[in-house]
Amino acid sequence: MQSSLFRTALVLALMSMVGPFAIDMFLPALPAIAGDLRVAEPVAQNTITFYFLAFGVSQLVYGPVSDMVGRKAPIFAGLAIFAAGSVWAGLAGSIEALVAARFVQGIGGAAVMVIPRAIIRDMYTGHEATRLMSLIMLVISVSPMLAPLAGSGVIALVGWRGVFVFMALASVACIAMAATLQPETLPADRRVPVNLRALWAGARTLMRSGPFLGLTLIGAFGMASFFVFISFAPFVYVETFGLTPTQFSLFFAINAGGFFGASQLAGPLGQRFTARRVMLWGTLGFAAFTVALFVVGSLGGATLAAITAFLFMGNGFMGLVIPTSMVMALEEHGEIAGLASSLGGTLQMLVGGLAVVAAGPFFDGTALPMLAAIALCATASVALALVTLRAAPATA
Template sequence: MLRTALVLGLLALVGPFAIDMYLPAMPGIATAFGTSETAVQATLTAYFIAFGAAQLVYGPLADRFGRRPPVFLGLAIFIAGSAGAALAGSIESLIAWRTLQGLGGAALMVVPRAIVRDLYTGPQATRLMAMIMLVISVSPMLAPLAGSAVIAFAGWRTIFAVLTAAGLLSLLVTALAQPETLPPTRRLPINARALARGARQLLGDPGFMGLTLVGGFGMASFFVFLASAPFVYVRQFGLSPTGFSLAFAINAIGFFSASQAAGYLGDRMGMRSLVRRGTAGFTLCTLVLFALALAGAATLPVIVAGLFCANLCLGVVIPTAMVLALDDHGENAGLAASLGGTLQMLAGGVMILAAGPFFDGTALPMLGAIAVCGLAALGLTAAMLPRARIA
């Protein structure tokens, strides 16, 4: 299991690196292109939406051709998008190349989840998903610091050159170290009617939809933070790019340290109970933070500490919800993984767009949008989780 976790984690690491590594550069990109903060945030929104929509394609491809070919295709597209972003001459061009990056990186989200479902179910799958997330945790803890170092010595364009190299390395890792996990006898032909029927089945399953959207709004809180924090931490609180990276890493440590306990806690208290309790804790933390911001008491240490606690709770929710959403859908795990991933990424993109008009460079709108994500996740847990067919 450890070898599989390392390989899948390294593959899944590429997409988050494409987000986290360039976060410290966002204020500088706005200055370089003479554009607004909202326009630079659009480079994230474009990536998320493309990343989400493309998962609908890679899932069926993974069910039809096996798990490896879609990874090769996605990496080729990601490499092209990264190289183009390094040469972008305008913010519009950068948005377009980031969209292409997202279209390619989506494969690295869908296929590892389907491989996990090929190999394991239940708490074992949660443990493997948590181990993968431990590898991925390198991204939010080290990628912004790496991005800061690159900016200091070579400028923000070099970040995308590094991402191009990461894509090439991932191609090599996949070719040499990741075997095919879907035998030809289990592969499904691409059939528009069958896909529509499978999608209707998934969309009509309250357990799948509830768990997917609980995880989706949890992830959306991350996306709102990613789009806003570089400006809030640097401009409101005066942090350097390196200081922002360190503050960002503290929040990430909360999430990924908790995710490692998800399998154990799922065994002890039941996976449904774990999702319910974790969501409640996350929502409480985000509401307290927002209340402190309204009272003018949301200092930088308070925000960092509050988000750390919120992400501790969220760390047990997202891997558990991902696994439970797929447990009843092993016969079309690729489609379920892709549809679930699409819904989650679209939730994140929509939340960034919805919060954008309220963003004024301060922490209040950011914390308000994160609290809305918590309330949405809690409401879905209460309304839909009792109807899920899980233990």
């Protein structure tokens, strides 16, 4: 059982890394893309925003389809679409073409975000599911730590277009891995014929479920804070603090490391203290550090060291929240796990994308608007947790 758990975690995590790599490896190239394509920074950020939006909305399709035809076929389709979008992005001659290509990438990358979560629900529940989710996040943690550095190296050697060539090759490798190493986890007798009536009925059930919506949005605002950081940090770190793309990659890895390191504690802490308590502690800690950072920044103390230290701690608490909220949200909806995973993922990505869009007009090249948006996301997350978890049983 132990070796099977680790093997499953490794395979699912490597596939799930496609989406994060499409973001993290791309980040050091943003200033160069803005300069090369002769556009303003907010326009260049659309390459991230539209990726998030496509990534989120497309999950509504992959989950129900995977409930109907099984988990593997949609994975193959999504990875193929992602590869096509990567090739297009590498050839794009204008910002409009690049944004469109990134949108296609997001459509494809959504498959390997939503379906692995449904696979986990096919195989495990409770603490074992949380543990598997945490193991997957441990492997995925390689992405924010190494992907920006890899992107910086590729950019230095062949320019920013080479990043997309790498992404295309990685998606082809994932297709081969899914074909040979990942078994089908949804047998034919458990598949659900999907039609508009069934889809609407399932979505209505989920949207009427207070716990599902609350838990999903708790994680959504946590992820939104990270999306804001991803979108604005390249410009803040490179232009405000004068870092090189490689130096930015190192600091980005430190901030992301707090999240993924702490995510490994979510399962053991949930088993010892209950998931409900872990969620409360996580959201409270997340809000405390990010709001404190905003206050420090408002007083003129938004130095590189302060931002790195406070975000490392705040993201650490968020690392307790994300895997726990995902598992708790799906716990009571095993019969429509694909749809629930899709809808949850879509809501999270849409909240994240909208947070970036809402913060965009306030960005002035300094760190303070970014810190304000992160603090607001954290405050929303803890407020939702206090309301949603109040009625949860103490053993949950």
